[in-house]
Amino acid sequence: MSLRQILLVLKREYITRIRSKAFILATLLIPLGMVVFFGIVVGISLWDSDTEQTIGIADRTEVLYPRLQEIASERYQNLSDLAEDSLQALVQGEEIDGFIVLEETHIEGQKDPEYISSGSGGLKLQNTLRTDLREVIRNERLARADVSEDVQKIYESDITLTTTKLTESGEETEDDTGFLTIVGFIMGAIIFGAISGYGGLITRSVIEEKTNRIIEVIASSVKPIELLFGKLAGIGALALTQMTFWIASLLGFAAAAGPLAGIFLSEQMSNMPETAQTAQAPQGIDPEMFSIPAIETSLIIYFAIFFILGYLIYASIFAAIGSAVDSEADTQQYVLPVMVPIFVAYIIMFQTMNNPDGTLSVIGSLIPFCTPIVMITRIAITDVPFWQISLSILLMIGTFLGTMWLSAKIYSVGILSYGKSTNWKELMKWVRQG
Amino acid sequence: MAVIEVKNISKSFGDTRAVDNVSFEIPKGRIFGLLGPNGAGKTTAIRIINHILIADSGTVTINGYPVSSKTQSMIGYMPEERGLYKKMRVGEQLIYLAQLKGLSYEESKKKIRYWLDRFEAAAWFDKKVGELSKGMSQKIQFIATIAHNPDIYIFDEPFSGLDPINSEMLKEIVIELRDNGNTILFSTHRMEQVEQMCDDICLFNNGKAVLNGKLREIKQRYGKNTINIEFEGDDAFLDELQDVRINNRSANYAEIRVLNGQSMQEILKKAMNHAEIYKFERVEPSLTEIFISTVGEDNINPKELS
Numbered sequence: 001m002s003l004r005q006i007l008l009v010l011k012r013e014y015i016t017r018i019r020s021k022a023f024i025l026a027t028l029l030i031p032l033g034m035v036v037f038f039g040i041v042v043g044i045s046l047w048d049s050d051t052e053q054t055i056g057i058a059d060r061t062e063v064l065y066p067r068l069q070e071i072a073s074e075r076y077q078n079l080s081d082l083a084e085d086s087l088q089a090l091v092q093g094e095e096i097d098g099f100i101v102l103e104e105t106h107i108e109g110q111k112d113p114e115y116i117s118s119g120s121g122g123l124k125l126q127n128t129l130r131t132d133l134r135e136v137i138r139n140e141r142l143a144r145a146d147v148s149e150d151v152q153k154i155y156e157s158d159i160t161l162t163t164t165k166l167t168e169s170g171e172e173t174e175d176d177t178g179f180l181t182i183v184g185f186i187m188g189a190i191i192f193g194a195i196s197g198y199g200g201l202i203t204r205s206v207i208e209e210k211t212n213r214i215i216e217v218i219a220s221s222v223k224p225i226e227l228l229f230g231k232l233a234g235i236g237a238l239a240l241t242q243m244t245f246w247i248a249s250l251l252g253f254a255a256a257a258g259p260l261a262g263i264f265l266s267e268q269m270s271n272m273p274e275t276a277q278t279a280q281a282p283q284g285i286d287p288e289m290f291s292i293p294a295i296e297t298s299l300i301i302y303f304a305i306f307f308i309l310g311y312l313i314y315a316s317i318f319a320a321i322g323s324a325v326d327s328e329a330d331t332q333q334y335v336l337p338v339m340v341p342i343f344v345a346y347i348i349m350f351q352t353m354n355n356p357d358g359t360l361s362v363i364g365s366l367i368p369f370c371t372p373i374v375m376i377t378r379i380a381i382t383d384v385p386f387w388q389i390s391l392s393i394l395l396m397i398g399t400f401l402g403t404m405w406l407s408a409k410i411y412s413v414g415i416l417s418y419g420k421s422t423n424w425k426e427l428m429k430w431v432r433q434g
Numbered sequence: 435m436a437v438i439e440v441k442n443i444s445k446s447f448g449d450t451r452a453v454d455n456v457s458f459e460i461p462k463g464r465i466f467g468l469l470g471p472n473g474a475g476k477t478t479a480i481r482i483i484n485h486i487l488i489a490d491s492g493t494v495t496i497n498g499y500p501v502s503s504k505t506q507s508m509i510g511y512m513p514e515e516r517g518l519y520k521k522m523r524v525g526e527q528l529i530y531l532a533q534l535k536g537l538s539y540e541e542s543k544k545k546i547r548y549w550l551d552r553f554e555a556a557a558w559f560d561k562k563v564g565e566l567s568k569g570m571s572q573k574i575q576f577i578a579t580i581a582h583n584p585d586i587y588i589f590d591e592p593f594s595g596l597d598p599i600n601s602e603m604l605k606e607i608v609i610e611l612r613d614n615g616n617t618i619l620f621s622t623h624r625m626e627q628v629e630q631m632c633d634d635i636c637l638f639n640n641g642k643a644v645l646n647g648k649l650r651e652i653k654q655r656y657g658k659n660t661i662n663i664e665f666e667g668d669d670a671f672l673d674e675l676q677d678v679r680i681n682n683r684s685a686n687y688a689e690i691r692v693l694n695g696q697s698m699q700e701i702l703k704k705a706m707n708h709a710e711i712y713k714f715e716r717v718e719p720s721l722t723e724i725f726i727s728t729v730g731e732d733n734i735n736p737k738e739l740s
Contacts, residue, residue, distance in 0.1 A: 002503065005534060008530065008533055008534055012522075012530055016519070016521065016522055020521070209519075212517040212518065212519060212520060213513075213515040213516055213517030214517040214518055214519055215517075216486065216513035216515055217511070217512075217513060217516075217517070217518075217531065217578065218531075218534070219484075219486045220484045220485075220486055220506055220509070220511040220513070221506055221507070221531070221534035221535050222534055223503060416481070416486065416487070418515060429448065
């Protein structure tokens with residue numbers, strides 16, 4: 001194998017793509033698209049929470065409605081004067097979303113309240129109603145039972161959980177599990193997207209050389225294995241360039257966003273009366289409050305390792321697929337079985353986010369075809385034993401050598417067979433022949 | 435000394451023997467024609483010589499070296515299936531291909547400039563290949579084949595798909611290359627094209643080399659056993675002739691191969707009785723005729739010889 005030829009191929013693959021308008025646009029637009037997407041998701045949830053349902057309350061006890069009004073006056077409408085059939089008419093006329101008739105028996109605990117509506121209103125509403133009713137009924141009971149103030153306080157107590165993570169060196173750090181889960185998810189999703197995206201790019205690039213009929217000219221100068229390595233490395237370099245750009249702009253954005261928010265808020269503070277300022281925030285607002293928690297360097301290194309190994313394993317398979325077919329439309333029968341482990345890994349990843357040390361996550365992170373996606377999510381969230389990480393890396397290297405060997409055989413025969421797409425049976429023949 | 439030496443090569447794909455124990459030698463400074471119908475194994479043999487395919491058995495040497503990556507750069511190869519990267523510019527693409535053949539960037543650039551000038555195509559240097567017309571990209575393909583200045587040139591079916599101007603240009607280039615001491619191998623299934631150009635030929639049929647040698651000697655060996663006749667009138671008399679084989683027949687022309695010592699004078703008499711004769715000439719057989727008489731009429735599909 002000649003390094004010179006591989007480098008020449010690598011350079012061509014890299015340069016012709018990196019300056020193409022499609023690549024530049026995609027590099028700029030994909031993060032923008034993601035920002036817009038998240039914006040829409042957040043926007044929808046904000047806008048959605050504003051649309052309140054109106055629930056009619058027919059309070060026969062005369063004590064419960066005032067309590068409900070205290071909790072959420074805009075949600076509960078006092079319709080105690082109306083009879084049940086007029087309430088039903090209001091629901092059918094869509095003037096209210098539903099109604100509840102509250103009676104003495106509910107306070108005494110002999111009967112559960114009933115919510116009557118034209119539609120369930122969703123799980124969230126049911127949940128809210130249950131919580132609100134539980135609270136008002138409990139408070140009313142407490143009031144009637146005439147218990148001491150101490151007992152009442154016990155019922156009012158509200159618990160939030162603060163979490164602290166103990167590292168191996170023994171120091172206590174603030175636990176960022178929530179944040180790290182998101183980081184793990186994003187990293188897994190990026191690897192998932194990159195493997196499918198760049199895999200497709202490789203398949204298309206191999207098919208293009210076949211349909212352009214340039215391949216035989218190239219094959220008379222370069223060994224198929226050199227061409228294959230050059231192609232994988234060139235497109236891999238392209239992928240790394242894109243990732244570096246995205247991560248750098250993300251970090252830059254995050255680094256700029258924290259202090260900017262801090263400056264903005266402290267300016268507002270300084271406009272406040274001096275007394276309030278000194279009392280509440282002697283040093284202004286600490287910009288640290290708005291910066292994202294730190295991502296460990298080791299996590300970024302692991303991300304690079306799993307990204308590259310995962311890319312290599314799948315890229316070698318996708319190159320073989322490209323050489324076995326004559327047009328992109330024919331790739332389906334081969335691409336589908338290859339995509340299965342990627343999707344399985346993606347699904348396992350969601351389980352991993354909840355339970356990073358569960359059996360499914362551990363096994364998934366050790367299966368080489370799923371490792372890149374599952375393992376990086378685990379590493380981000382939890383402390384994965386070093387032997388598992390090393391084993392998964394070794395298994396991936398072994399798998400890559402296997403897929404590369406197989407792919408090189410298929411590729412060297414496939415690139416010269418034009419005009420027809422191959423079936424599985426013939427593919428096996430190529431492997432034996434190559 | 436033979437520049438290309440092919441010894442007993444065989445290559446099978448599954449159950450098909452594409453090339454079956456073929457041997458031939460190509461001496462330096464000659465134009466060598468590899469002839470035969472489609473599917474006879476010419477392209478497979480050429481790919482083995484180019485080290486794109488590896489023979490199952492047998493050896494090929496180029497300038498005395500067994501075929502390898504090294505011998506690839508001694509050859510300029512234009513495959514039957516031609517193509518270029520459509521999105522790359524003409525100049526950078528040609529430089530890339532020349533670099534793959536071992537030239538440095540500077541050398542390649544100089545050579546490419548020279549050839550683009552020579553083909554009056556210097557203005558295309560920064561154009562994308564996809565923007566060129568078919569004729570123009572054919573010229574670029576020639577330059578890609580010859581730019582690294584090898585001393586062996588292999589063209590697989592070079593005239594298929596060429597427009598007449600490029601076809602003529604290619605002929606001139608081939609002759610010029612030969613006159614400068616280079617060696618040329620080309621394959622074709624159109625026999626009449628090579629008659630004027632080839633010094634040596636090798637006839638392929640069903641993966642076997644059935645005839646091999648200097649074109650002139652082969653023709654002389656057959657003697658002047660063929661009649662070219664031009665006439666005006668009813669051509670039904672041609673069907674009445676016995677012990678002949680008629681090739682290239684049209685309304686007022688025929689190429690008659692005389693078999694089994696049939697008298698040519700008798701044929702002339704018969705022709706005169708039925709039509710007005712413009713021309714009656716004893717000649718050496720055409721390559722098509724030689725091919726048919728070598729492999730036997732029953733062993734070829736006449737449609738494959740056009």
